[in-house]
Amino acid sequence: MPRPFTPKVITANALLEGDVIWFTADDGWTRNMNSAEVLTDEAHATLRLLDAELQQDQVVGAYLADVSMEGGAPAPTHFREEFRLCGPSNYPGHGRAGQEA
Amino acid sequence: MYRYSEFDRAFLAERNAQFRAQVERRIDGFLTEEEFKPLRLMNGLYLQLHAYMLRVAIPYGTLNSAQMRQLALLADTWDKGYGHFTTRQNIQYNWPKLKDIPDMLDALAKVGLHAIQTSGNTIRNVTADHFAGAAADEIADPRPVAELIRQWSTDHPEFQFLPRKFKIAITGSQHDRAVTRAHDIGLRMVQQDGAAGFEVIVGGGLGRTPMIGNVIKDFLPKADLLPYLEAIVAVYNTLGRRDNKYKARIKITVHEHGIENIQRLVEAKYALIRPQFTGIDQQMLAAIKAQLALPDLSANDTQAYDLKYKTDPVFRSWADTNLTAHKRDDHAIVTVSLKAHGATPGDATADQMRLLADLAAQYGHDELRISHEQNVILPHVARADLPALHAALQGAGLATANVGLISDIIACPGMDYCALATARSIPIAQAIANRFNDLKLEHDVGPLKLKISGCINACGHHHVGHIGILGLDRGGVETYQITLGGDGTEAATLGERTGPGFSCEEITPAIERIVQAYLDLRQSRDETFLQAYRRVGLSPFKAALYPEASEKNAA
Numbered sequence: 021m022p023r024p025f026t027p028k029v030i031t032a033n034a035l036l037e038g039d040v041i042w043f044t045a046d047d048g049w050t051r052n053m054n055s056a057e058v059l060t061d062e063a064h065a066t067l068r069l070l071d072a073e074l075q076q077d078q079v080v081g082a083y084l085a086d087v088s089m090e091g092g093a094p095a096p097t098h099f100r101e102e103f104r105l106c107g108p109s110n111y112p113g114h115g116r117a118g119q120e121a
Numbered sequence: 122m123y124r125y126s127e128f129d130r131a132f133l134a135e136r137n138a139q140f141r142a143q144v145e146r147r148i149d150g151f152l153t154e155e156e157f158k159p160l161r162l163m164n165g166l167y168l169q170l171h172a173y174m175l176r177v178a179i180p181y182g183t184l185n186s187a188q189m190r191q192l193a194l195l196a197d198t199w200d201k202g203y204g205h206f207t208t209r210q211n212i213q214y215n216w217p218k219l220k221d222i223p224d225m226l227d228a229l230a231k232v233g234l235h236a237i238q239t240s241g242n243t244i245r246n247v248t249a250d251h252f253a254g255a256a257a258d259e260i261a262d263p264r265p266v267a268e269l270i271r272q273w274s275t276d277h278p279e280f281q282f283l284p285r286k287f288k289i290a291i292t293g294s295q296h297d298r299a300v301t302r303a304h305d306i307g308l309r310m311v312q313q314d315g316a317a318g319f320e321v322i323v324g325g326g327l328g329r330t331p332m333i334g335n336v337i338k339d340f341l342p343k344a345d346l347l348p349y350l351e352a353i354v355a356v357y358n359t360l361g362r363r364d365n366k367y368k369a370r371i372k373i374t375v376h377e378h379g380i381e382n383i384q385r386l387v388e389a390k391y392a393l394i395r396p397q398f399t400g401i402d403q404q405m406l407a408a409i410k411a412q413l414a415l416p417d418l419s420a421n422d423t424q425a426y427d428l429k430y431k432t433d434p435v436f437r438s439w440a441d442t443n444l445t446a447h448k449r450d451d452h453a454i455v456t457v458s459l460k461a462h463g464a465t466p467g468d469a470t471a472d473q474m475r476l477l478a479d480l481a482a483q484y485g486h487d488e489l490r491i492s493h494e495q496n497v498i499l500p501h502v503a504r505a506d507l508p509a510l511h512a513a514l515q516g517a518g519l520a521t522a523n524v525g526l527i528s529d530i531i532a533c534p535g536m537d538y539c540a541l542a543t544a545r546s547i548p549i550a551q552a553i554a555n556r557f558n559d560l561k562l563e564h565d566v567g568p569l570k571l572k573i574s575g576c577i578n579a580c581g582h583h584h585v586g587h588i589g590i591l592g593l594d595r596g597g598v599e600t601y602q603i604t605l606g607g608d609g610t611e612a613a614t615l616g617e618r619t620g621p622g623f624s625c626e627e628i629t630p631a632i633e634r635i636v637q638a639y640l641d642l643r644q645s646r647d648e649t650f651l652q653a654y655r656r657v658g659l660s661p662f663k664a665a666l667y668p669e670a671s672e673k674n675a676a
Contacts, residue, residue: 033172035148035154035219036148036218037172037218037219038168038171038173038218076150081168098597099536099598100536100594103545108537108538108547110468110537110547110548110551111201
């Protein structure tokens with residue numbers, strides 16, 4: 021039996037800044053993960069990834085990342101996505117954690 | 122220092138202008154990422170987890186003070202005020218913006234530095250013994266040859282699309298500090314009948330399939346080096362597998378075809394191309410050699426040093442760990458540790474870089490080296506100047522007396538930065554260094570090389586660490602495997618895996634148990650960790666690492 025589809029967001033790096041961004045429901049990109057579009061249907065997710073990948077002039081390397089919806093907002097389930105969200109652990113002020121969304 | 126010729130300057134300016142135009146076309150939407158990626162990689166530009174990363178080559182690890190100051194300027198102007206020195210004698214900037222890269226490259230070109238071939242399937246930055254030109258045990262300075270190789274390999278039309286990346290390391294000493302046996306080609310200077318030549322080693326490498334290189338030529342006369350290298354790379358370019366990225370390195374080619382076969386093919390190719398090398402390379406080598414000559418070291422009274430050594434225990438401790446014998450007794454090679462306990466291995470702030478540049482200018486004949494062990498070296502310091510140098514380093518957090526000890530850890534950037542990593546390396550290094558600093562044990566433990574990689578690509582050289590740590594993702598959890606008994610010197614050995622891995626929280630106590638086991642079983646203070654390991658093997662350490670398993674076995 022195929023594994024049930026788990027909630028996902030689309031994430032990428034911004035072309036100019038190189039930083040971590042998430043795809044929104046209105047085909048835009050956000051630096052605040054809470055504003056990302058959460059995808060719960062596999063077919064829809066595949067289509068949305070195609071939409072995201074069309075924006076070659078703004079982003080690099082879009083992909084689907086698993087999230088959990090505890091507390092109503094998307095949160096990373098894998099530590100790699102957690103680090104992308106929070107920035108490097110050796111300089112807490114750098115990266116995402118150091119930026120005001 | 123090698124000084125760029127008109128040709129070098131013009132080449133680099135043109136290359137930078139090309140890349141500037143490529144970046145503009147990418148930003149303006151005329152190039153897709155697929156088209157742009159190989160172009161940016163050829164110029165050292167990666168896209169990592171949080172940002173772009175620019176990898177700048179420090180050829181054979183050699184810098185002058187002006188270059189070091191320029192590296193600081195880049196860190197301040199286009200990054201977050203620091204740079205990361207890597208295990209391949211490069212410096213990485215972790216936070217540049219795409220539009221700024223062309224300006225960074227132009228700023229580097231002003232001091233004769235570049236990022237060409239620090240990535241991609243090409244011959245990468247040539248690395249060398251970091252004590253080159255100064256070490257007491259050296260046959261000859263390998264850097265002129267390394268510079269010749271840099272010039273030969275840069276933009277070499279035949280070798281821009283190799284099956285995979287290609288790394289060359291060179292040493293001029295009997296004692297191998299350049300890990301030559303773990304490179305695609307390793308060159309060790311040797312003497313035969315009074316003449317200097319090279320032992321040529323091929324097919325070494327770490328990564329997912331670690332292998333110690335094979336000797337393909339016991340003695341290669343110096344003048345034959347370039348055609349011989351060209352023959353090896355040409356054979357690899359033809360035979361190397363392009364169907365499978367994981368089988369594409371020359372170590373697999375050598376493994377699949379056998380060293381005798383490869384040797385035969387290389388000799389045949391060599392015979393064909395040797396006549397094309399008519400001696401111009403040797404003329405160029407002679408000119409390079411003159412530029413990289415040993416500076417004029419005046420005789421120095423060592424009294425001030427001797428007195429300080431006798432009377433100041435902090436200075437003595439630093440001198441005992443961080444100094445290495447120089448060709449001349451009244452001078453020393455100073456290793457400045459970039460491994461302050463709890464700091465990120467290999468990171469230096471722009472202020473620290475500027476201070477090191479100043480100190481090199483004042484006390485070190487304007488020379489600096491970057492080691493693959495992620496430290497900075499002042500190769501020629503008069504012993505009389507060491508007390509003043511030490512005091513200046515102390516003021517900048519650069520006087521940590523731990524070179525060669527357990528807290529002098531090599532660590533790759535790991536998952537804090539690297540897109541390929543499967544686990545973090547830096548926090549593990551920080552925790553281990555802090556723990557052994559708290560225990561005040563590391564000087565008692567003595568020489569111990571601990572190396573950490575955050576994935577099987579092994580940038581942290583964990584296979585050749587006396588203690589190696591490999592970070593993996595096991596079912597969505599960071600897990601750390603330990604190897605013991607690795608050695609990156611002329612007696613190169615791959616470490617042995619101890620058994621199941623440890624979690625982030627468990628790994629520091631696990632390392633402590635290994636070290637405690639060593640202290641308990643060593644025959645004397647003179648028996649190093651590696652010697653003890655070679656005497657007793659894995660089992661006492663395994664018992665210390667996995668006490669529950671050994672209790673179960675005993676029951």
